[in-house]
Amino acid sequence: MTHHDPTAGFDAPYALVRYREGAAARLGLVAGGRIRPLGADELGAADLNAFLAAPDWDRLGALAESDGGWMPLADVTLTAPVEPRQVLQTGANYRQHVIELVAAGLTQNSDRTPEEAREFAARMMDERKANGEPYFFIGLPACVVGDDVALTLPGYSDVHDWELELAVVIGREAFRVSREEALSHVAGYTIVNDVTTRDLVFRKDMKEIGTDWYRxxxxxxxxxxGPFLVPAPFVDGSQLNVRLELNGDVMQDASTSDLLFDIPALVSGASQTMPLLPGDILLTGSPAGNGQHWKRFLRDGDVMTGTIQGLGTQVVRCVAEGAAA
Known part of the structure; x- marks a missing residue:
């Protein structure tokens, strides 16, 4: 059973979820504090990704208002609401966050004052926004889990970090789409915490290789x-509050209005290389306030509570590798 309230911060008329049924995960529809299973007949499609390829939200809206077949949401265990074939992640995409990172580096490595460094960094970011391109890398779909699974902190590092992010869920296939067309390929939105092991980001054995996002x-x-896949018609992704608390202390608190490259720019940019498929997720980047900033990284027993306005709340419990969950 879900021990926290995933609906905190969730205000859409309905959303899609997946929930535990024995060892399997089943698709469901959440409306109010209730959930009902969704089979192919109710969906009008073979499965979740087939539905997202041509989402019929009116069909689900009618179902959300119908009687019969409902259970209390508190009686089920929610898991990740998506089954992506591809996961794309965006780097360096919150203006304020990147300005802080760049300015810190400039202050250490030049004779600029902190104010001069920030002004220089701000000019760099505005130039990048006007003439640059989003920075993407890829993650493994196998890493996508629900918050019903504890986060095991691998024993090979002590610097595992959080990055709460708004994630776009792709609807119909997007290949080389323009920024103007991009939002018509977005089915919905969800919450993702893009966990990162900081001391493995840059290769030490050959610095010229650069970043090692795989490890x-x-x-x-x-x-x-997750916990919810909220339909795009209910979400304005351009100004959502993104907030992460660690053991009740606020670490990240920002708005998606600070994105350097907005959602249409990201979807369009990512689609130029490879078709984005129904159900794929595209993470939009992390706002400031990571553990690296606070000089505090994840430890055994930590609890991360991530909320994005309108999308609900995920609660992730951390356990050290080898510790009893």
Whole structure:
């Protein structure tokens, strides 16, 4: 059973979820504090990704108002609401966050004052927004889990970090779409915590190679996702509050209005290389306030509570590798 209230911060008329039924996960529809199973007949499609390819929200809206077949949401255990074939992640995409990172580096490595460094960094970011491209890398779909799974902190590092992010769920296939067309390929939104092992981000054996996103971001369970897949018609992704608390202390608190590249730019940019498929997720980047900033990383027993306005709340419990869950 779900021990916390996933609906805190969730205000859509209905949303899609997946929930535990024995060892399997079953698709469901949540409306109010209730849930009902969704089979192919109710969906009008073979499965979740087939539905997302051509989402009929009116059909689900009618079902959300119908009687019969409902259970209390508190009686089930929710898991990740998506089954992506591809996971795309976006780096360096919150203006304020990147300005802080760049300014910190400039202050350490030049004779600029902190104010001069921030102004220089701000000009860099505005130039990048006007003329640059989003920065993408890929994650493993196998890392996508629900918050019903504890996050195991691998024993090979002590610097595992959080990055709460708004994630776009792709609807109909998007390949080389323009920014103007991009939102018509978005089916909905969900919450993802893009967990990162900081000391593995940059290769030490050959610095010229650069970043190692495979090792730093793809341990089991490193993409806690959900609890809800909220339909795009209910969400304005351009100004949502993103907030992460660690053991009750606020660490991240920002708005998606600070994105350097907005959602249409991200979907369009990512689609230029490879078709984005129904059900794929595209993470939009992390706002400031990571553990690296606070000089505090994840430990055994930590509880991360991530809320994005309108999308609900996920609660992820951390356990050290080898510790009893």
């Amino acid at each position: 730093s971001k793809n341990a089991p369970g490193f993409l806690p996702t």
